[in-house]
Amino acid sequence: MTCETAVADQSSKVGSSPPLRRESSEKSKLTQKGLWGKACFDRLNIAVVPASELLIFVAFRDSMRSLIQRVSQCEVWIDGCLHSSTGRGLLVLFGTKTGDREESCAHLADKVVNLRIFEDPQGKMNLSSLDIGGEIMIVSQFTLYADARKGRRPAFTDAMEPVEAERLYDRFVQLVAASGLVTRTGRFGAKMEVRLANHGPVTILLEHDVPEHP
Secondary structure: OOEEEEEEEOOOOOOOOOOOOOOOHHHHHHHHOOOHHHHHOHHHOEEEEEEOOEEEEEEEOOOEEEEEEEEEEEEEEEOOEEEEEEOOEEEEEEEOEOOOOHHHHHHHHHHHHHOOOEEOOOOOEEEOHHHHOOEEEEEEOHHHHOEOOOOOOOEOOOEOOHHHHHHHHHHHHHHHHOOOOOEEEOOOOOOEEEEEEEEEEEEEEEEEOOOOOO
16 A cells, blocks of 8 residues: 655644644644544545644555465355365455556566465575465455445445456456466355465555556
8 A cells, every 4th residue: 555644743843853834724723623634635535643742644545455365275165165275375355446457457466476475494484375386265355445434334435346346356366377376266246255274374465556647
């Protein structure tokens, strides 16, 4: 996830820091009340987090996501029946957001098969799935885009619509399988029971976005 963070000290102590640009009286009042981000930055997807005397402004960029878990085994069950299974390797929970493009599928697929998160003989994370002949389970997961910042019920409005999401999911699966590793999947859109043994545990979030104007 790409973040740009600006921290504004609400105290009057500037110290040796460079002079700050004077803000309008309106912005100053909103900032003191913790409302500036809400009033002006919502449309830019900026979270405002008060901490003591600080206001922290964090800008998030859209990105395709893959949540990686290192597993010793994984099974996907659908309607009470075993649908697919893998041994030592990775479980990849794959999600797409409105605006994601196929270029991100290629980037993440390459990252997944080459990510060095398996131990070498010295016990260090230095080997990839390609190095160990790992098996890959890929499961679609739109809930990676749950927005629970407001209220108690998460919203999923940022998740991509199903038709295009399935196309990108299938493309990602194809690219991972092209590596030659054993690749298994769940069923897109199905209600699944995923049984796994997370070895470590090791869980890593991978993200990639394509700039609007490269």
